[in-house]
Amino acid sequence: MNRLLGTACVLPPALAFAAAFAMSTSLPAQDSETPRPKVAASPPGRPDSSLVSGGLYKADPDHTLVEWSVDHLGFSPYFGLFGDVTGTLHLEPQRPEQARVAVTIPVSSVTVVSPGLKQHLLKPPRTEGGKPDFFGPAPEDARFVSTMVRTTGEDQAEMTGNLTLNGITNPVTLDVRFHGAGTMPKAMGGGEVIGFEATGTFKRSDFGMDFSIPLVSDRVDLRIAAAFIKDTGDNPSGEN
Structure with a gap:
């Protein structure tokens, strides 16, 4: 207590008063009728591939993110995000090379x-009939469809597929790592969930976006966090 009082004495008067008030004021008692929320002893998902069951999964648009990164003027990396990803994953744990995304x-x-950068990314062409610097004002959705999967290690694989971006389709290869699987609590929607991390690169000029190269790098680095929820509906085709 002497130490606390000594500290208060060297504080400015306003801070000293606030400190003394805080020490002399008791916290309000918690309402005994309000139950505390139960906290799970551990996360429902674990990096245990034995928890993965085969079948059709659908992308969780709220927890699937695509991060892209470019080099800006040689000074720093700059990154942005795509979200609201939809789609499907067909997976059989015993035959991972047959997985389809x-x-x-x-x-x-x-x-x-940066609001200014987003405006530029979606800016119309500078001249009538020209092409936009980047995506333009009404860009088509991008789409990735896998064509081959090759296991490269325990819980790791190389996935090659066709990426359609800006109306142009080119092959892109991703290094994929299994992150975790398990069953979502019923309070959060329930269902079997599986998650992955993936990285890859491509050249934006291959998709018709060569504006400001090399000041802004041609190379685009991808980092993907993907979550998929087991489909229990009656959609055997898995088409989205």
Whole structure:
């Protein structure tokens, strides 16, 4: 107590008063009729591939993110995000090389911290009949459809697929790592969930976006967090 009082004496008067008030004021008692929320002892998902069951999964648009990053003027990396991803995953744990992914990414909802940059990304062509610097004002959704999966290690694989962006389709390869699986609590919707991380690169000039190269890098780095929820409906085709 002497130490606390000594500290208060060297504080400015306003801060000293606030400190003394805080020490002399008791916290309000918690309403005994309001139950505390129960906290799970551990997360429902674990990096245990034995928890994965086969079948059709659908992308969780609220927890699937595509991060893109470019080098800006050689000074720093700059990144943005795509969300609201939809699509499907067909997976059989005993035959991972037969996994199939088809996802759609809404380019128009690109997220960056700079309003000016977002306006530029979605800016119309500078001249009538010309092409926009980047995506343009009404960009088509991007789409990735896998064509081959090759296991490269325990819980790791290389996935090659066709990426359609800006109306142009080119192959892109992703390094994929299993992150976790389990059953979502019923209070959060329930269902079996599986998640992955993936990384990859491509050249934006291959998709018709060569504006400001090399000041802004041609190379685009991808980092993807993908969550899929087991489909229990009657959609055997898995088409989205």
